[in-house]
Amino acid sequence: MVVGEFAEKRDLIIIGGGPGGYNAAIRAAQLGLKVTLVEQNELGGVCLNSGCIPSKVYAQAAKKLEALGHYASFGIAIDEPTFAIESLNDYKNMTIERLRKGVEELCKANQIELIRGKAQFINQKRLGIEMSHHFDLYDFEKVIIATGSTAEIPTEYRSAKILTEAELYRLTEIPPHLIIYGHSYIALEAAFTYRQLGADVTLILNKENFSFDESINRELQRLLKKQKIKVYRDYQLIDIKESHTLLQLKLSKSDQEITCEGSHVFMEGTHHGNIKTLDLQRIGVECTTDGFIKVNQQLQTNIPKIYAIGDVTGGGQSAVKSIKEGKVVAERIAGLNSEVDLSLMPSVAHTIPPLATVGMTEQEAKEKGLNIAVSQFNYSGNGYAMVTSEKSGIMKIIKDADNDVLLGFHAIGSSAIELISTAVTAMELVGRDEDLNFPLYPHPSFNETILEAIEGLNNRAIHMKPNEKKSVKV
Numbered sequence: 001m002v003v004g005e006f007a008e009k010r011d012l013i014i015i016g017g018g019p020g021g022y023n024a025a026i027r028a029a030q031l032g033l034k035v036t037l038v039e040q041n042e043l044g045g046v047c048l049n050s051g052c053i054p055s056k057v058y059a060q061a062a063k064k065l066e067a068l069g070h071y072a073s074f075g076i077a078i079d080e081p082t083f084a085i086e087s088l089n090d091y092k093n094m095t096i097e098r099l100r101k102g103v104e105e106l107c108k109a110n111q112i113e114l115i116r117g118k119a120q121f122i123n124q125k126r127l128g129i130e131m132s133h134h135f136d137l138y139d140f141e142k143v144i145i146a147t148g149s150t151a152e153i154p155t156e157y158r159s160a161k162i163l164t165e166a167e168l169y170r171l172t173e174i175p176p177h178l179i180i181y182g183h184s185y186i187a188l189e190a191a192f193t194y195r196q197l198g199a200d201v202t203l204i205l206n207k208e209n210f211s212f213d214e215s216i217n218r219e220l221q222r223l224l225k226k227q228k229i230k231v232y233r234d235y236q237l238i239d240i241k242e243s244h245t246l247l248q249l250k251l252s253k254s255d256q257e258i259t260c261e262g263s264h265v266f267m268e269g270t271h272h273g274n275i276k277t278l279d280l281q282r283i284g285v286e287c288t289t290d291g292f293i294k295v296n297q298q299l300q301t302n303i304p305k306i307y308a309i310g311d312v313t314g315g316g317q318s319a320v321k322s323i324k325e326g327k328v329v330a331e332r333i334a335g336l337n338s339e340v341d342l343s344l345m346p347s348v349a350h351t352i353p354p355l356a357t358v359g360m361t362e363q364e365a366k367e368k369g370l371n372i373a374v375s376q377f378n379y380s381g382n383g384y385a386m387v388t389s390e391k392s393g394i395m396k397i398i399k400d401a402d403n404d405v406l407l408g409f410h411a412i413g414s415s416a417i418e419l420i421s422t423a424v425t426a427m428e429l430v431g432r433d434e435d436l437n438f439p440l441y442p443h444p445s446f447n448e449t450i451l452e453a454i455e456g457l458n459n460r461a462i463h464m465k466p467n468e469k470k471s472v473k474v
Contacts (some may be wrong), residue, residue, distance in 0.1 A: 007126055007137035010036045012333060014144045015119045015127075015278070018045020020310035020322030021146035022103055024330045029110035031334035036113040036138070038129055043103045043114075045148055046166070047319045049096055054169040057092040059189055059350040062196035066352050070389040083197060085174060092169070120279045124303055142305050142333050145278065145293060146326060149311035151269030157240055161247055163266045174198045175264035179249060181237055182268030183207055185349040188220075190266055192351045195227050202230045202260060204251065209233065212347075213361040213410040215376060215396050220412065223351070223392065232260070240265065273312040288314060299329050299340070307333070320345055344427050348417045353393050356420035359408030359427055362398055373401040375456030377449055379413040381463040384444035390414040395449040397423075397433075399457055404432040415446040422450055433457050 012028055014021050017039030025037045042049050061083075068081055107114055117131035127138045151165045163171075168190060177200040180187050187203065188210065195201040203224065209217050224231055235251040235258070242248075249260045272291035280287060286294045286302045292314030299307050307329050310322030324340055331338035346358040365372045379385040379393035393413020399406050409423035426436055436454045441447045455461040 007139045009139050010034070010113075010141070012036065012142045012144070013038060013119075013127060013138060013140045014146060016045065016146035016148060016274075016310075016312075017043040017103070017114075018146060018148050018310065018322065019047050019319045020148075020326035021045070021144070022107065022326075023323045024144050024146060024309065024326030025112050026106060026110050027327045028330035028334060029112050031330065031336075033330070033334055034113075035110075036115060037107060038115045038117060038119045040116070040118040042100060043107070044096075044100050047322075048099055048103070050166045050169070052319055053096055053099060054092050055186070055189060055193075056350055057095055058088065058169050058197070059193050059352075061088050062193040063350075063352055066196050073389055083174075085172065085197075089172070118277055120277055121283045121285075122279075124283045125305070140305075143307065144326070144329055144333075145275075145301075145306065145308040145312055146310050146322070147274040147278070147312050148322075149271045149273050149292075149314075149317060151271050153267050153269040157267060159242055159247075161242065161264045162240065163264060164269055168266055175262070176200065177202070177262040177264070179204065179247070179260060179262035179265045181206070181249070181265060183210055184268055185347065187266070187268060188349050188351055191224070191229050192227065195229050196352060200262075201227075202232070202262060204232045204235050204237075204249070204260065206236055207234055212355070212357055213396060213408070214363060215394060216355060216357065216410050216412050219392075219394055220351075220355070223353075223412075227352075232258075237267075271311070271314075271317060273314065275312065290314070297339070298332060299325055315342075318345065344424055346420045346424055348420065350417070351412070353390065353413050354416045355412035356416040357408070357410045358420055358423050359406070360398060361408060361410065362396075365398055365407055370407070371401045372407065373399050373457050375453045375461070377452040377456055377461060377464060379446075379449060381452065382444075382446065382449050383463075384446055384448070385414065387444060388414065393449075395419075395453040397450075397453040397457060399433050404434065406431050406433060406436075409450075411449070413446070413449065419446060419450060422447075 011034045013036045014025050015038050017037055025035045028035045068078060071078055115129055117129040119127050119129050122128050125139055129136050153164055174197050178194050179202045180191050181204045183205045191201050191203045235253045238250040238252050240247055240249050246261050247265050251258050273293060275291060293301060293308040293312055295301055295308050295313050299309055301308055309325035309329055311317045321342060328338040328340045344358055346356055348356040362374055376394055376396040380391045385391045396410040398408040406427050411419060433454050441451045452461045452463055456464060
């Protein structure tokens with residue numbers, strides 16, 4: 001390997017070209033900074049190449065298959081549909097490639113220097129970057145670490161039939177029986193998606209329920225039952241044994257032990273920051289015991305010229321978090337007084353139908369001792385849901401009954417993910433129910449589920465019978 005004799009100088013180097021890294025790079029370039037972006041694999045990171053985008057391609061396929069069951073009502077006759085995973089994978093790969101090329105073109109258009117290589121710190125002001133047969137040195141003014149995280153499963157469970165997050169949407173055939181062990185949105189999306197694509201699905205929760213509002217959890221329970229997805233709650237995995245055709249999971253709950261059999265298992269792993277090759281210990285960057293980089297409110301490490309953003313800092317894996325933090329750090333480096341507040345970050349899952357939530361659950365509000373009003377509107381009362389034959393779902397809104405400030409929105413139903421932006425905006429502006437009651441809403445539309453739930457807070461909802469109105473003060 002050829003090692004460069006002299007160090008080149010760079011203003012800002014960003015390590016990692018995932019959502020956080022490339023958003024930081026483009027925003028910094030927009031603000032006039034000269035940016036170098038280092039990526040050792042593919043631009044777009046896990047999100048574009050093996051996570052968010054592939055999973056949503058599969059979820060869309062599942063959604064479209066589910067919709068076929070309603071076509072006859074619209075006078076559309078379809079012969080028995082067939083599903084070809086080869087075609088779906090071709091479309092998935094094409095989508096990933098187009099999006100990846102789009103990122104590359106944006107970086108080029110913003111005059112961002114892109115280096116394909118592996119970075120490591122030499123000291124607190126110098127990086128070494130390994131590129132094929134070269135190892136070049138770079139002195140930097142600022143560095144942003146955006147290397148993400150990796151989910152790891154115990155070595156004894158590594159098998160071609162035991163899938164990690166990176167492998168879940170790289171299959172070449174639909175599993176006959178997929179067992180899903182976990183309780184995150186990833187597990188939930190996989191359960192609905194693979195069931196609709198033809199697999200038998202068993203979902204094993206290692207806690208009693210999902211972390212959503214109780215009303216969402218009840219609706220999820222109904223939908224999972226309707227989809228014939230078997231759910232085991234609050235079971236812990238003891239062991240997995242593999243035969244030629246089956247995997248046997250030994251599970252325990254209190255004093256009870258059961259065995260569950262399937263052809264494949266998806267197991268949520270334990271996430272660790274991707275920091276091993278960076279040599280952070282050499283330069284004294286502080287990290288947590290589970291491999292995440294410690295940062296302050298401004299996303300700086302204990303070495304002020306070195307920043308870290310996104311999944312590599314822990315606190316949950318989220319492209320939304322990475323993108324926002326990337327833009328804010330770029331702005332701070334450029335001299336702007338930007339900040340990050342993740343308290344109203346929405347949680348979404350591309351289930352069938354989708355779900356989206358933001359803010360406090362009813363239980364959390366009660367535990368805080370707040371005097372609250374709660375309203376829940378069923379999609380079955382929405383005219384557009386009737387038109388589209390998408391009547392499953394609820395819209396639930398919580399407010400502080402003393403000052404009318406909106407505290408939480410919880411929706412499961414068609415377009416819930418798109419609708420949640422209205423809730424986020426309203427709550428970021430410390431909105432009250434009157435702020436969403438006053439505007440005009442398109443008719444007919446799913447937007448009106450928000451209006452009805454808002455009106456229900458004061459028992460004014462038009463499309464709820466008096467005995468259905470669930471506005472209550474606690």
